[in-house]
Amino acid sequence: MTAELPSGAVRYGTAVRDVTDAEAGAALVHTATGEVRPADAVIAADGINSPLRRRYFPDHPGLHYSGETAWRTVLSAEGLPPLVTSETWGRGQRFGIVPLADGRVYAYATAFQPQGTRPADVRAELTRRFGPWHAPVPALLERLDPAALLQHDLFDLAAPLPRLHHGRLAWLGDAAHAMTPNLGQGGCQAVEDAVVLAHLLDRADTDGIPHALAAYSAARRDRTDALRIRARRAGRRPVGLRRGAADPAHPGLGRGRAGRRRGSRRPAARHRPRPRRRAGADHR
Numbered sequence: 001m002t003a004e005l006p007s008g009a010v011r012y013g014t015a016v017r018d019v020t021d022a023e024a025g026a027a028l029v030h031t032a033t034g035e036v037r038p039a040d041a042v043i044a045a046d047g048i049n050s051p052l053r054r055r056y057f058p059d060h061p062g063l064h065y066s067g068e069t070a071w072r073t074v075l076s077a078e079g080l081p082p083l084v085t086s087e088t089w090g091r092g093q094r095f096g097i098v099p100l101a102d103g104r105v106y107a108y109a110t111a112f113q114p115q116g117t118r119p120a121d122v123r124a125e126l127t128r129r130f131g132p133w134h135a136p137v138p139a140l141l142e143r144l145d146p147a148a149l150l151q152h153d154l155f156d157l158a159a160p161l162p163r164l165h166h167g168r169l170a171w172l173g174d175a176a177h178a179m180t181p182n183l184g185q186g187g188c189q190a191v192e193d194a195v196v197l198a199h200l201l202d203r204a205d206t207d208g209i210p211h212a213l214a215a216y217s218a219a220r221r222d223r224t225d226a227l228r229i230r231a232r233r234a235g236r237r238p239v240g241l242r243r244g245a246a247d248p249a250h251p252g253l254g255r256g257r258a259g260r261r262r263g264s265r266r267p268a269a270r271h272r273p274r275p276r277r278r279a280g281a282d283h284r
């Protein structure tokens, strides 16, 4: 993609300290090295902790911790029986298996625990939680390389942004609409944002850019917020799964003894935090 752009158009490793004058004829991008560059449009794709979101929406309640943490890694599947994509639900815990085209397997696990909790020995912790679960979970745990394991506490925006733009500045991806990964949509929505934005900016001249960004905001805000809420609800569903309750998204789970997997008998996680209400945050 970068080959299609004029040389020097993409600059890596440049930290942005601030964006000012977003409502003027040209926004000013201030880099950490003190450089100030004018821009017709600035797209803030600065992630879930977006400093620019905090600066331009100081009254926004920020992030909401789902109460859940996620571990994920890619493992060799060599020597294992053929794997199928699955997610097993225990009480307050999940284990996911996604075979990859190159013969490896993407494995993830989630559990409820206080924000920031990091086990001293992650392999021991995951074995304690998931070791007694059904095959091939124990075999996958034996292959774990703690150095190749990611752990992220799962957050989403506590409330939608009032709009996804401000003059010549627009927010995209997690900066605009961070959501929990329960629907696998965070990255997908960032790509959708980019496609819509590209179409709208392509038609705009310099003076029309604020209008194009307002149209982007109108096109994307409600769709992405609906997914944020659905993702939040989807994360609660496995936790609240009742014995015997069927779920069309996961046939076979929770349908009584024949469909239940061993993992679902584990006790509820002890450290499930009680939801805290915050001013301005939604509680859907």
Ligand SMILES: Cc1cc2nc3c(=O)[nH]c(=O)nc-3n(C[C@H](O)[C@H](O)[C@H](O)COP(=O)(O)OP(=O)(O)OC[C@H]3O[C@@H](n4cnc5c(N)ncnc54)[C@H](O)[C@@H]3O)c2cc1C
Pocket: 014, 015, 016, 017, 045, 046, 047, 048, 051, 070, 072, 152, 172, 173, 174, 175, 181, 183, 184, 185, 186, 187, 188, 189, 190
């Ligand atoms: C456990 C887990 C599983 C997930 N699974 C999926 C999935 O299956 N499918 C899916 O679609 N999504 C998934 N996601 C979500 C996905 O990872 C995010 O939605 C996506 O990475 C967001 O992309 P982004 O570009 O908006 O932000 P990021 O990927 O966070 O990128 C932001 C970038 O901005 C840079 N930055 C920040 N501040 C500055 C600054 N001041 N100056 C310059 N650069 C800056 C950062 O260094 C970073 O490189 C998952 C997330 C998690 C945590």
